[in-house]
Amino acid sequence: MKIHIIGGSGTGKSYISDMLSNEFNILHFDLDNIFWDNNSDYYGVKMPIDKRTKLLENILEEEDWIIEGVYYSWLKESFRDADYIFILNVSSFVYKYRIILRFLKRKVGIEKGKKETIKSLIELIKWTDSYKKNTLPKIIDFLEPYKNKVIEVKRAKDIFQYIRS
Template sequence: MKIHIIGGSGSGKTYLADKLSKEYGITHYDLDELQWDNKADSYGVKRNAEERQEILEDILENEQWIIEGVYYKWCKQCFADADKIYLLQVPRRVYIYRIVKRFLKRKLGLEKGKKETIRSLIHLIKWADIYEKNDMIEIKKILERYKDKVMII
């Protein structure tokens, strides 16, 4: 089984991916790990595009996978290869609550995470709003060709 989960920040992608991974014994890959250099000294440093593509191609070669993330422009092969695509959409109040909750858990050391700041939190909320208004339209257009394997939640 190859599953791709896409949705905005705070939509529940990681939660769903973790549940499916445990239930079916399939490795879960977070596209943020491909996009961002989490070993960098500061928050928000992108990984080299060629390196990111190499890692993605290695993942796609596996017989089974669960891939989740907000990205779609460089993930078209993921959609083509997936057996099932879950598109997650939640109301604004829900994703903002989840983004802030995650931020606080990370700051308190209750959850592993990136080196976020209040400034990056505000930026993420603004970004999430734009993603839901603009990117989601483009994502739905891309996924139209895969409508037989897309489930919108």
């Protein structure tokens, strides 16, 4: 089974990908770990395109996979190979709540993650608002060639009803 999950911050991509990975014993890949160079000494350094491309190619060679992230324009092969493409289009109230909750959990040490500030929190919420309003419609257009396997859901857990049927 090959599953691609796309959506903005706080939509539940990582959460549902972990659940699917555990239930179906499928490897889960977060595109942030391919797009950003997490070994860099500096925050916000992008992975070199050739290295990113090779990492994606290696994932696509797997028999089963779950790929999740906000990205789309460089992922044609992933969309082509996927059995399912899920678009998470949750309400702005839900993703804002989740983004703030994640921020608070990281601040008090309950959850590991990148160091964030109030400023970066506000920027992330603004970015996610813009993603939902401006980028998501572009993604839907971009996915037109794969429309027979694109499923838009309002709640991440709804993905299970499609996979189990």
